[in-house]
Every structure is written in structure tokens, then in C-alpha cells.
Amino acid sequence: MKELQLKYGCNPNQKPSRVYMEDGSDLPIEVLNGKPGFINLLDAFNGWQLVSELKKATGLPAATSFKHVSPAGAAVGLPLSDTLKKIYWVEDMGELSPLACAYARARGADRMSSFGDFISLSDKCDLATAKLIKREVSDGVIAPDYDEDALELLKAKKKGNYAVIKVDPSYVPAALEKKQVFGVTFEQGHNFIEIGDDMFTNIVTENKDLPQQAKIDLIISLITLKYTQSNSVCYVKDGQAIGIGAGQQSRIHCTRLAGSKADNWFLRQCPKVLELPFLDGIGRADRDNAIDLYIGEDYMDVLAEGKWQNIFKTKPEVFTAEEKRAWLDKNTGVALGSDAFFPFGDNIERAARSGVSYVAQPGGSVRDDNVIAAANDHNMVMAFTGLRLFHH
Numbered sequence: 001m002k003e004l005q006l007k008y009g010c011n012p013n014q015k016p017s018r019v020y021m022e023d024g025s026d027l028p029i030e031v032l033n034g035k036p037g038f039i040n041l042l043d044a045f046n047g048w049q050l051v052s053e054l055k056k057a058t059g060l061p062a063a064t065s066f067k068h069v070s071p072a073g074a075a076v077g078l079p080l081s082d083t084l085k086k087i088y089w090v091e092d093m094g095e096l097s098p099l100a101c102a103y104a105r106a107r108g109a110d111r112m113s114s115f116g117d118f119i120s121l122s123d124k125c126d127l128a129t130a131k132l133i134k135r136e137v138s139d140g141v142i143a144p145d146y147d148e149d150a151l152e153l154l155k156a157k158k159k160g161n162y163a164v165i166k167v168d169p170s171y172v173p174a175a176l177e178k179k180q181v182f183g184v185t186f187e188q189g190h191n192f193i194e195i196g197d198d199m200f201t202n203i204v205t206e207n208k209d210l211p212q213q214a215k216i217d218l219i220i221s222l223i224t225l226k227y228t229q230s231n232s233v234c235y236v237k238d239g240q241a242i243g244i245g246a247g248q249q250s251r252i253h254c255t256r257l258a259g260s261k262a263d264n265w266f267l268r269q270c271p272k273v274l275e276l277p278f279l280d281g282i283g284r285a286d287r288d289n290a291i292d293l294y295i296g297e298d299y300m301d302v303l304a305e306g307k308w309q310n311i312f313k314t315k316p317e318v319f320t321a322e323e324k325r326a327w328l329d330k331n332t333g334v335a336l337g338s339d340a341f342f343p344f345g346d347n348i349e350r351a352a353r354s355g356v357s358y359v360a361q362p363g364g365s366v367r368d369d370n371v372i373a374a375a376n377d378h379n380m381v382m383a384f385t386g387l388r389l390f391h392h
Helices: 038-058 082-087 098-108 127-134 148-155 212-226 251-267 284-294 321-328 346-352 368-377
Strands: 003-006 017-020 029-033 062-067 070-076 117-121 138-143 163-167 176-181 184-189 232-237 240-246 334-338 356-361 381-384
Touching: 003 038, 017 038, 029 148, 038 062, 038 070, 038 117, 038 138, 038 163, 038 212, 062 098, 070 098, 070 212, 082 098, 098 117, 098 127, 098 240, 127 148, 148 163, 212 232, 212 240, 212 334, 212 356, 232 251, 240 251, 251 321, 251 334, 251 346, 334 346, 346 356, 346 368, 368 381
Parallel strands: 117 138, 138 163, 334 356, 356 381
Antiparallel strands: 003 017, 029 163, 062 070, 062 117, 070 240, 176 184, 232 240, 232 334
């Protein structure tokens, strides 16, 4: 396949639209089912690079859930606890393969943002992973291959219109990449930088105790940021992104956005939330929406008289600010990566409220001393990587 004609570009009025190889060679993909769109393919190509690098860096199967050219979640295939199985709605799915665990984590971290995602998988898609994908609202998936039974299941999704893409894992992009904006061609070298343990040798804080799991989590955060629209910040815990703040003009807004998502991920694990008495037959998406409102500031949208009766068997008690803060204080050992330097210590102060213990950022701000002092106040370990990871 040398080119693929698309229905339209980013918007229906942007026609004609296609993807093709400028040198006339074959595309590195094969569409096995459905008709992916322009944005689908942007998500697929960015997501494939992300999971390929996660697999190479960690040796574990990896998955990401993309929406609008940024990941909503990314993870490697570590086993799920019973609590995570419950908040990811997979407790009824039986034994999960490592790849299925990776996707459950990637999809489950921020289920509101992952709704209608495009999925990227580092490994051959097996039946266990396909079964998870089948039950979620999603536009498509890209993987290096598919088991026959997994492919047949995916082909039946969305009345046969689900986009299934097979990518050539040996494909390497050209050293120079181009794009056009306003009719002007931009050219730059492809970002081939590899992220590994050697990024964390320059520890600038008093606390220099960086355990191996924290290094893995920091690697996950930086690889995720490499394919996230800048400015961006990523919180990671136990092998998965738990909060991604993308495309913000201010660094502190990235940190706040990602931190609020990380907080929501942890609040969902509180017994008071796990035990919400949902009515029978309430779908997963509606439960996700109700939980998001219940743990947020707009909780009366689901607890007001005439509202709660449509969602719950009995009216839940308010999840007070004091109760939420007490629960969030139990979340520790979180890793945080930033795609550019922190200009002020306020980012560290906000990160501390979401349990961050480990930080990786480029450094190089004129206020580095202020940022380091803030990290020392919270006994954090902070490494200066010297590496900026802007992505646009």
C-alpha cells in the first residue's frame, strides 16, 4: 500500500486527504479492517512509537490510550491488584495476559479522557487484550500483529467498522522529517533520543536514594512526555501513567492538571468510592461519569434530590474535602517527569500534594536553586536530565 485515501483531514471541510510515502515506497502499515481517519493515524503513529520505546526500555509489553494526539494513559504489563481490577472494570474478565494488563492500566488511569481512544500495543494482540478492547468505546488499534481469534473479535466491533492496523515493527523513519504549516515546509531531525537509566545520574537534591522501580517509573514518564503535546507533565506510579497534563501554556497548569488526574485515580481506590451503591444495569461509562462528579467539587450533580435516584440504590454520603485529603495523603512514591524545566518551586509544592517522591526534569532555569530547595523541603529525589522533550 503506497498511499491511503482518507475521508477528510482534521475536519470534514478539509478535503482531499490522504497519507503516503514521499519517496514512493510502501506505507509501513496495513489496514486490516475499517477506515482510519486523519486524526486516528496521527494517534496511531505517535502511540506506536511510544509503546515501542516503552517495550525497549523496560522489556515489558506496553500499551497506550491516545486522544487528540496526546496519550490519556500509558503503561507496561505488570499484574493488577484486586483494587485496580475493580476500578478499571476488569474484575470479571478472568486471567489477564501481560499485554491485557498494560492496556487495562493505560485505559483505566483516566477513563474520562480515554473514552473513544485510539489504542497502540507493543506486542502481538492476543485474545485477552482483544476482549478488553471489544467492550470499550474506541476508534481503533495499531499493533505489530494479531492472533487470529483476536482479529476476528476486533473485526466485529462497531458493526464491522472498527479500525485495525498492522504496523511493520522493523520500520525506521527517515532521519529528516517534514511538515507544512500555512503552506510553509518545516524540516527537522527525527527525535531518535533513547531514554534510559543514564538520564538520572545528575541528582541535585540532598536525598539521592532512587530505587530501581522509581527509575522505571521516571523512564515511563519521560517516554510518555516525548509523545505528548507540550507543555506537558506526567505522573507515574507502579508502571503506569496516572496523570498526564498536556498542551498547557503554563508549566504550573500542566502540573495542576496532571496532579488532579493523579488524585482522581487514587480517590477512585478509596473504599467509600469502591462501595458506591450503583443501580443494576448502569453502564461503565455512566459509572465513570458519576464517580468523576462524586469525587469532585460538583458532587451535588449526582447527590441532589431527584438526581441520585437515577444512579444509586441509596443516597451516598458526601465525600468531604477532609476525607479526600486524608485518603490522598496515603499516596506516596509517585514519580513525575516534565518535558521542560520547572521555572518556579510552585510546581514542586503542587506535586507534593499528589504524593510525588521522585522528579526528573531538564533543569536549566535561572531559579533552579528555588526548585531544588522546594524539593529538599519535601525530601524528594530530583534528577536533572538536561533533556528537553517538546513535541508538537
